[in-house]
Amino acid sequence: MNVAHTQTDRAAARAPRPGITLAALAAAQFTVMLATSIVNVALPQIRAGVGLSDGGTTWVVNAYGLAFGALLLAGGRAADLLGRRRVLVFGLALFAAASLAAGVAASASVLIAARAVQGLGAAAIAPAALALAMDLFPPGPGRGRALGVWGAVSGAGGAGGVLLGGVLTQAWGWPWIFRSVALGAALVLVAVATLVPRAPGRKDGRFDLLGTAVITLALTCLVWGLTTARGAGWSDAGVLGSLVGAGTLLAAFAVIELRRPNALIPPRLFATGRVAAGNLLMALLGSVWIALFFFLPLYQQQVLGEDPLTTGMGQLPLAGANMLGAAMAPRISRRIGATATVTAALFTEAAGLLWLSGISAHGSYLVDVLGPSILVGLGLSIAFVQLTALAVDGVPPQDAGLAGGLVNTTRQVGGAIGLAALATLAGSVTGHAAVHQPHLEALTAGYRTAFTVSAAVLAATALLALFLARCTGPRTAAAARPASDPQPSRPQPSPIP
Structure with missing residues (x-):
C-alpha cells in the first residue's frame, strides 16, 4: 500500500502544474491565430512575388480560413473520439509542415494549397487545445481566468501576426512569415508533447x-x-x-x-440553449474580426504609405488593449454581470469601428488609427472571452472537443463570410468612387464603408445579446431539466454566463 502511494505521489510530482500546461495549450492557440493575420501586411509583396491577381490575393487569406472553418467540427469530434492530445500533436505537425511548404512556394497555386493544408492542421489544433484547457479547470473562477488567458492569446495572435508579418517582410521578405510560423509550430509541438499528459479517446462513437x-x-x-x-x-x-x-x-x-x-452536431449539444446563443453571437463577432485585420493594414500601407514594419508596429496598441481587456473580462463579469459585460464590450468595439469609418485619404496614424484601435482591442477581447465561455458552458465532458470545434467554426466561418462580403462591398464602392475621385480617395471610401458596416453589425449583435438574455434563458433552462425533476438542484446560469 505504501509503495502504491509513493508511486502515485511521484507521478503527481512529475506532472506539470496546470498553469504550465495551460501555457503550452495557449501557445498552440496563439500559433493558429497568428497564421490568420500574419499574411495581411505582406499581401502586396506576396501578390508581386508569386503573380497573384486581386481575387487570388484574397484567397491567400480565405484558403486558410475556409479549410479551418469547414473542418473544425470534424477536428473537434476527432479530438473527442481519438484523444485530444493525440489530435493536437497531429495538427501541430501538419500545420508546421504546411507552413514550411508555403515558405518555399514559388507559384500561386502551391502557396494557396499550402495555406489550405495549414487550415486543416489548425482545424485539429484549435478544438483539441480548448477542450484540454477546459479539462484542466472545472467551472468557476479558475476557468474564468483560463478563458481570460485564451482570449488574450487569441487577440494577441491576431494583432501580433500583423506586427511579426511587417517585421519579417521588411527584414527578409514575405517567405519568412511562413517559415517563422513553421518554426513556432515545431516548438509548440515539443512543448505539448512534453507538458500535456496523455488522455485516452472514447470508444463508443463513430465519425x-x-x-x-x-x-x-x-x-x-x-x-x-x-x-x-x-x-x-x-x-x-x-x-x-x-x-x-x-x-x-x-x-x-x-x-x-x-x-x-452519430451526428456531427448532436442535438444534445443545444439542450440548454446557451451553446446556440454563444455560437450565433460568436459568428457575428467573427464576421468583422478577420476583416478588421485585413482592411486596417491595407489602409495603413496603400493610403497612408507606411512600410510593412511601420504597419506592424502600429498594431502594438491594439494588441496591448486586447490583452488588457482579456485579463479584465472575468473581473468585470463578476462585478456587473455577464450580460452587461458582453453587451458593453460589443458596443465598445462598435464605437471603435465607427471611429475608424471616419478615416481620411490624407490622414495619419495618430489621428485616424491609434484611438479607435485601442477601443476595438478592448471590446474585442472582452466579448471573445464572454462568448467562448457561453459556447462551452454546460456541455457534457464527452462533447467538449466538439463544443470547442463548433465555437471556433462559427467564428472562423463567420470571419470568412464577413471578409468576402465586406471585400466585395468595399471593392464595389471603390470602383464607383474611382470614376470621379482620385485613387487614394476611392480606396479610402471603400475602407470607410467596410468599417461602417462592421460597426453596424456589432451594434446589432449587442442588441441581439440583450434579446437572447431576456427571452431565451428561462425557457431553455426549463426545457433542459428532466420531467421528473421540476425544480433545479442549483440555480441555473443565465444564457450569457
Missing part, C-alpha cells in the same frame, strides 16, 4: 463522414460565391449557382443530422 462531407462542401460553395462576386458581380451565373448550392447543401445537412445516431 459522421457524410455530414462532414456535406457541410464542408456547403461552406466551400458559400465562401467561393461571396468571394467571386467581387470581380464577377452578383448576377454572374457561377456566383448564383454557388450560393444556391450552398443553401441546398446546408438544408441537406440539417436533414442528415436529424436522422443520424
Whole structure:
C-alpha cells in the first residue's frame, strides 16, 4: 500500500502544474491565430512575388480560413473520439509542415494549397487545445481566468501576426512569415508533447463522414460565391449557382443530422440553449474580426504609405488593449454581470469601428488609427472571452472537443463570410468612387464603408445579446431539466454566463 502511494505521489510530482500546461495549450492557440493575420501586411509583396491577381490575393487569406472553418467540427469530434492530445500533436505537425511548404512556394497555386493544408492542421489544433484547457479547470473562477488567458492569446495572435508579418517582410521578405510560423509550430509541438499528459479517446462513437462531407462542401460553395462576386458581380451565373448550392447543401445537412445516431452536431449539444446563443453571437463577432485585420493594414500601407514594419508596429496598441481587456473580462463579469459585460464590450468595439469609418485619404496614424484601435482591442477581447465561455458552458465532458470545434467554426466561418462580403462591398464602392475621385480617395471610401458596416453589425449583435438574455434563458433552462425533476438542484446560469 505504501509503495502504491509513493508511486502515485511521484507521478503527481512529475506532472506539470496546470498553469504550465495551460501555457503550452495557449501557445498552440496563439500559433493558429497568428497564421490568420500574419499574411495581411505582406499581401502586396506576396501578390508581386508569386503573380497573384486581386481575387487570388484574397484567397491567400480565405484558403486558410475556409479549410479551418469547414473542418473544425470534424477536428473537434476527432479530438473527442481519438484523444485530444493525440489530435493536437497531429495538427501541430501538419500545420508546421504546411507552413514550411508555403515558405518555399514559388507559384500561386502551391502557396494557396499550402495555406489550405495549414487550415486543416489548425482545424485539429484549435478544438483539441480548448477542450484540454477546459479539462484542466472545472467551472468557476479558475476557468474564468483560463478563458481570460485564451482570449488574450487569441487577440494577441491576431494583432501580433500583423506586427511579426511587417517585421519579417521588411527584414527578409514575405517567405519568412511562413517559415517563422513553421518554426513556432515545431516548438509548440515539443512543448505539448512534453507538458500535456496523455488522455485516452472514447470508444463508443463513430465519425459522421457524410455530414462532414456535406457541410464542408456547403461552406466551400458559400465562401467561393461571396468571394467571386467581387470581380464577377452578383448576377454572374457561377456566383448564383454557388450560393444556391450552398443553401441546398446546408438544408441537406440539417436533414442528415436529424436522422443520424452519430451526428456531427448532436442535438444534445443545444439542450440548454446557451451553446446556440454563444455560437450565433460568436459568428457575428467573427464576421468583422478577420476583416478588421485585413482592411486596417491595407489602409495603413496603400493610403497612408507606411512600410510593412511601420504597419506592424502600429498594431502594438491594439494588441496591448486586447490583452488588457482579456485579463479584465472575468473581473468585470463578476462585478456587473455577464450580460452587461458582453453587451458593453460589443458596443465598445462598435464605437471603435465607427471611429475608424471616419478615416481620411490624407490622414495619419495618430489621428485616424491609434484611438479607435485601442477601443476595438478592448471590446474585442472582452466579448471573445464572454462568448467562448457561453459556447462551452454546460456541455457534457464527452462533447467538449466538439463544443470547442463548433465555437471556433462559427467564428472562423463567420470571419470568412464577413471578409468576402465586406471585400466585395468595399471593392464595389471603390470602383464607383474611382470614376470621379482620385485613387487614394476611392480606396479610402471603400475602407470607410467596410468599417461602417462592421460597426453596424456589432451594434446589432449587442442588441441581439440583450434579446437572447431576456427571452431565451428561462425557457431553455426549463426545457433542459428532466420531467421528473421540476425544480433545479442549483440555480441555473443565465444564457450569457
